[in-house]
Amino acid sequence: xxxxxxxxxxxxxxxxxxxxxxxxxxxxxxxxxxxxxxxxxxxxxxxxxxxxxxxxxxxxxxxxxxxxxxxxxxxxxxxxxxxxxxxxxxxxxxxxxxxxxxxxxxxxxxxxxxxxxxxxxxxxxxxxxxxxxxxxxxxxxxxxxxxxxxxxxxxxxxxxxxxxxxxxxxxxxxxxxxxxxxxxxxxxxxxxxxxxxxxxxxxxxxxxxxxxxxxxxxxxxxxxxxxxxxxxxxxxxxxxxxxxxxxxxxxxxxxxxxxxxxxxxxxxxxxxxxxxxxxxxxxxxxxxxxxxxxxxxxxxxxxxxxxxxxxxxxxxxxxxxxxxxxxxxxxxxxxxxxxxxxxxxxxxxxxxxxxxx
Amino acid sequence: xxxxxxxxxxxxxxxxxxxxxxxxxxxxxxxxxxxxxxxxxxxxxxxxxxxxxxxxxxxxxxxxxxxxxxxxxxxxxxxxxxxxxxxxxxxxxxxxxxxxxxxxxxxxxxxxxxxxxxxxxxxxxxxxxxxxxxxxxxxxxxxxxxxxxxxxxxxxxxxxxxxxxxxxxxxxxxxxxxxxxxxxxxxxxxxxxxxxxxxxxxxxxxxxxxxxxxxxxxxxxxxxxxxxxxxxxxxxxx
Ligand SMILES: Nc1ncnc2c1ncn2[C@@H]1O[C@H](COP(=O)(O)OP(=O)(O)OP(=O)(O)O)[C@@H](O)[C@H]1O
Ligand SMILES: [Mg+2]
Numbered sequence: 001x002x003x004x005x006x007x008x009x010x011x012x013x014x015x016x017x018x019x020x021x022x023x024x025x026x027x028x029x030x031x032x033x034x035x036x037x038x039x040x041x042x043x044x045x046x047x048x049x050x051x052x053x054x055x056x057x058x059x060x061x062x063x064x065x066x067x068x069x070x071x072x073x074x075x076x077x078x079x080x081x082x083x084x085x086x087x088x089x090x091x092x093x094x095x096x097x098x099x100x101x102x103x104x105x106x107x108x109x110x111x112x113x114x115x116x117x118x119x120x121x122x123x124x125x126x127x128x129x130x131x132x133x134x135x136x137x138x139x140x141x142x143x144x145x146x147x148x149x150x151x152x153x154x155x156x157x158x159x160x161x162x163x164x165x166x167x168x169x170x171x172x173x174x175x176x177x178x179x180x181x182x183x184x185x186x187x188x189x190x191x192x193x194x195x196x197x198x199x200x201x202x203x204x205x206x207x208x209x210x211x212x213x214x215x216x217x218x219x220x221x222x223x224x225x226x227x228x229x230x231x232x233x234x235x236x237x238x239x240x241x242x243x244x245x246x247x248x249x250x251x252x253x254x255x256x257x258x259x260x261x262x263x264x265x266x267x268x269x270x271x272x273x274x275x276x277x278x279x280x281x282x283x284x285x286x287x288x289x290x291x292x293x294x295x296x297x298x299x300x301x302x303x304x305x306x307x308x309x310x311x312x313x314x315x316x317x318x319x320x321x322x323x324x325x326x327x328x329x330x331x332x333x334x335x336x337x338x339x340x341x342x343x344x345x346x347x348x349x350x351x352x353x354x355x356x357x
Numbered sequence: 358x359x360x361x362x363x364x365x366x367x368x369x370x371x372x373x374x375x376x377x378x379x380x381x382x383x384x385x386x387x388x389x390x391x392x393x394x395x396x397x398x399x400x401x402x403x404x405x406x407x408x409x410x411x412x413x414x415x416x417x418x419x420x421x422x423x424x425x426x427x428x429x430x431x432x433x434x435x436x437x438x439x440x441x442x443x444x445x446x447x448x449x450x451x452x453x454x455x456x457x458x459x460x461x462x463x464x465x466x467x468x469x470x471x472x473x474x475x476x477x478x479x480x481x482x483x484x485x486x487x488x489x490x491x492x493x494x495x496x497x498x499x500x501x502x503x504x505x506x507x508x509x510x511x512x513x514x515x516x517x518x519x520x521x522x523x524x525x526x527x528x529x530x531x532x533x534x535x536x537x538x539x540x541x542x543x544x545x546x547x548x549x550x551x552x553x554x555x556x557x558x559x560x561x562x563x564x565x566x567x568x569x570x571x572x573x574x575x576x577x578x579x580x581x582x583x584x585x586x587x588x589x590x591x592x593x594x595x
Pocket of ligand 2: 405406407527
């Protein structure tokens with residue numbers, strides 16, 4: 001307790017110095033959190049359809065390089081149906097839809113069995129019904145699409161009618177359009193791109209592997225195989241890592257200089273009976289107080305930034321990840337101050353005696 | 358030994374100066390009695406501060422023993438020495454060496470808290486100490502708001518805060534003019550007498566000597582008592 005009170009009094013006295021370092025900490029932390037929010041936002045904007053999908057693993061062609069749109073599974077319909085309801089076939093295809101006013105929309109078709117767990121819940125309108133109905137990502141509302149609108153697929157010439165809108169359905173930054181697999185099969189000679197598995201189950205997985213050519217891939221693998229996904233996430237992650245490395249050096253240097261300045265003080269405190277351990281603990285307590293306050297403020301600031309950012313900048317405030325980064329930053333600053341504890345250990349109580357300040 | 362809180366026995370201390378080592382203290386023996394203030398004088402560089410640092414468990418001698426309240430501290434760890442300093446020794450330095458970010462009352466509070474005194478009796482104790490050095494009206498001032506003499510008074514109060522048996526002062530009046538110097542030395546001497554402590558004061562200042570009971574000179578690494586001055590000194594005090 002006493003160590004907190006000593007460091008608190010010091011901060012009260014040297015307000016400007018400690019405000020400065022709190023600001024540095026705050027800005028670094030806020031930057032880390034905001035980049036994390038943008039990375040999550042981009043990832044959601046890119047692949048929300050698969051991020052929100054209720055599936056744990058996917059069966060895809062071994063030569064597809066994890067890209068669902070390049071995968072093609074040869075398997076009989078009966079073989080799938082006999083294995084488990086948790087196995088669902090789907091076909092995925094980039095497409096271009098044309099409206100009556102000749103407006104073109106780039107979308108991704110995801111052909112599924114209506115009523116299966118792959119079908120999203122429509123927040124507006126109705127679920128898939130009838131052969132040529134479609135449930136589309138709600139972002140298409142911004143393009144002027146309404147329930148009941150009719151569009152034509154450029155490649156096959158098939159006509160589809162909007163029956164409902166669902167939230168968070170994107171693939172490779174394009175809106176996903178859900179259609180009936182049976183109907184789609186009729187247009188494409190029964191092509192199946194991949195099989196989805198709701199919960200991992202070794203028995204079912206082995207059965208499928210025997211029945212068809214292909215490999216099982218986990219959801220995260222498949223998401224990172226989506227075109228553009230890895231590149232976006234990696235560059236943002238790179239920025240984050242550099243920021244944290246910079247934070248290590250900035251904070252370590254700052255604390256080091258601060259404790260060098262205090263070395264004389266520390267010597268005097270030791271001379272009047274303070275123990276080295278107490279002085280180190282007191283310095284760590286100080287750094288901890290500064291860090292917790294600054295990082296707390298940065299979390300609040302990031303949350304606010306997420307609310308205030310315009311909707312065309314995708315931003316997702318993920319508290320679990322932010323707490324993870326906050327813990328890393330806390331560790332970084334404690335580490336920085338631990339390094340500077342060398343100055344405290346070296347501070348000699350003898351300095352106080354017989355020498356002018 | 359009970360009457361002598363501080364006893365130094367056959368102390369030797371050398372410092373390395375380049376490749377040769379210079380012997381600063383040679384077989385130095387010294388003791389100081391309760392209720393007595395001893396002055397140590399001597400030329401610059403003769404080893405007065407070195408002697409005081411060893412007496413105050415801040416510096417380890419090459420050989421010899423230091424008994425503080427009858428306990429040999431020569432072999433103690435740094436941690437144990439810090440404890441001895443905290444509980445048994447009060448220091449008054451040349452510059453007051455107050456902690457810049459603590460208010461006057463907190464300066465005393467810190468040493469009390471480090472020694473685990475309970476909070477109830479503490480504030481009273483701090484007030485009484487500050488009254489005894491005439492500084493209670495400045496109790497919530499910071500060191501930078503005080504004059505040199507005032508800082509030194511606070512440092513004296515801090516030195517006595519944990520009720521140590523030994524008070525060590527290294528040129529406590531060097532940065533003060535002669536009037537203040539006399540006032541500060543008088544204060545130290547009065548508290549040492551009143552609280553029955555053993556005090557050592559290292560000084561260059563002749564004006565300090567009348568307040569001291571014994572005067573020692575540092576010569577060739579040893580402390581020699583100056584008997585002639587002691588007589589005049591005793592008369593001037595009484
Ligand atoms: N850490 C050290 N390393 C080397 N030499 C030292 C060290 N500390 C003190 N000395 C030397 O020991 C001698 C005695 O120093 P000390 O500080 O005890 O003198 P002093 O009598 O207090 O002098 P002053 O009156 O000027 O304060 C000096 O020659 C000094 O250079
Ligand atoms: Mg000296």
